[in-house]
Amino acid sequence: xxxxxxxxxxxxxxxxxxxxxxxxxxxxxxxxxxxxxxxxxxxxxxxxxxxxxxxxxxxxxxxxxxxxxxxxxxxxxxxxxxxxxxxxxxx
Numbered sequence: 001x002x003x004x005x006x007x008x009x010x011x012x013x014x015x016x017x018x019x020x021x022x023x024x025x026x027x028x029x030x031x032x033x034x035x036x037x038x039x040x041x042x043x044x045x046x047x048x049x050x051x052x053x054x055x056x057x058x059x060x061x062x063x064x065x066x067x068x069x070x071x072x073x074x075x076x077x078x079x080x081x082x083x084x085x086x087x088x089x090x091x
Contacts, residue, residue, distance in 0.1 A: 015091040022084035029077030036070040 010017055043063055 015088045018084055018088040018091060022081045022088060024081075025077050025084065026081030029074045029079075029081060032070060032074035032077065036067055036074065039070075040067055 040063075
């Protein structure tokens with residue numbers, strides 16, 4: 001597909017392009033949110049296994065800070081997707 005045809009599609013259907021971008025951000029944010037929950041679950045299981053053997057795996061503060069960062073990034077991504085979706089209705 002040539003660049004001119006692609007550009008004409010962008011100019012013809014701007015709301016669909018913005019809505020597609022909103023879908024991308026929403027899927028990326030939800031995947032990040034779910035992956036963080038899964039990683040948190042796996043870390044808790046590993047922590048329990050390591051503690052049962054009397055070892056230290058990772059400080060709780062480090063895990064919480066990392067999980068907070070990824071939850072925040074996922075939430076911002078979801079909010080950006082929602083905002084772009086609302087914006088696409090006005091185009």
